[in-house]
Amino acid sequence: MLIFNQLQTYLYLAAVLFAIGLYGVLARRNLIAILISVELILNAASLNFMAFNRFLAPTPAVGQIITLFIMAVAAAEAAIALSIIIAVYRKLKTVNIEQATELRG
C-alpha cells in the first residue's frame, strides 16, 4: 500500500497543519500573522474534505465543491480582516494586539 493512497496520511497531515495554525493564533501578536495562521487552519479543513472525498464519499464532486466554497469564504474573510487591520493601524498606529487596548476597562 503506497503512502499517498491512504486516508490516514492525509488526515494526520491535516491535523499537523491545524496544530501549526492553532499555535500561530495563540502565540503571535501581529494581527496579520494571526490572519495567516487562520488561513492555515482553513486549509487543514479543506484538506480533510478532499481526503474524505477521495477515499470515502459516494460522489466525488461534493467534496471538491465544498473545498471551493471554503476558498471563497476564506477570500471574503481575508478581505474583511485585512481592511479591519488597516483601519486599526490607521486609528491606533499599531497592529500588535497587546498594544491595541482601546476597550480595556
Next chain:
Amino acid sequence: MNFLSALLTPPNLATAAFVLVVALTVVGALIAVGARNIFHNVLGLAVAMFGVSGLFVYLNSPFVALMQILIYVGAICIAICFAVMLSEPMYLPRPPRNPLKIQAAVAGALAVFIFLGLLLKKTTWTPALERSNDWSIETLGHYLLTKYSLIFELISLLLLVAMLGAIVTARGGRRSKAQ
C-alpha cells in the same frame, strides 16, 4: 545503472514527489507561523499553499489544485502583502517574545494535535457502499448550477458584500481632501 532503473519505478517516483510536497507544506507552514519578519510569514504561507495544492493533485482533483494556487497564492497572499505594506513599517523594533506565552501556545497546539491523532487512530473509516467514478469538471459545474445553486449564489453575494465592506472599512478613518 541497473540499480538506478530498479529504484526509479513509477510508484517510487510518486512516493518521492509526495514526500517532497508534504515537506513543502509542513516547512512552509512552520515558516508562516515561526518567522519573526512578517514578510517571511507571507512567503511561508505561499509555499504551504503550493504544497497543499500538490496534495490536491494527489487527491485526484487537479482543478481544485489550480484554484488553490489561483486564489490563495495569487489573491490572498498578494492582498496580505498589500496589508503589510500599508500597515506597520518593518524597520521598527519588535517587542521581545514572551517565552511563557510561546510555551503555553506550543502546549495547547500539541494537546489538540495529540487529541486529533488519538481520534484518528481509534476511528475506522468505512467507504460508501456505492462510489461513483465521475471526477470530471463537467459534473462539478453541473452540481454547482443544479443541486448547490443556492449555496453558489449565496457565496457570490457573500463575496460581493465582503468586498464592499472591505472598501468601506478600509476607507473609514481617512479624511477626503475636499473638506
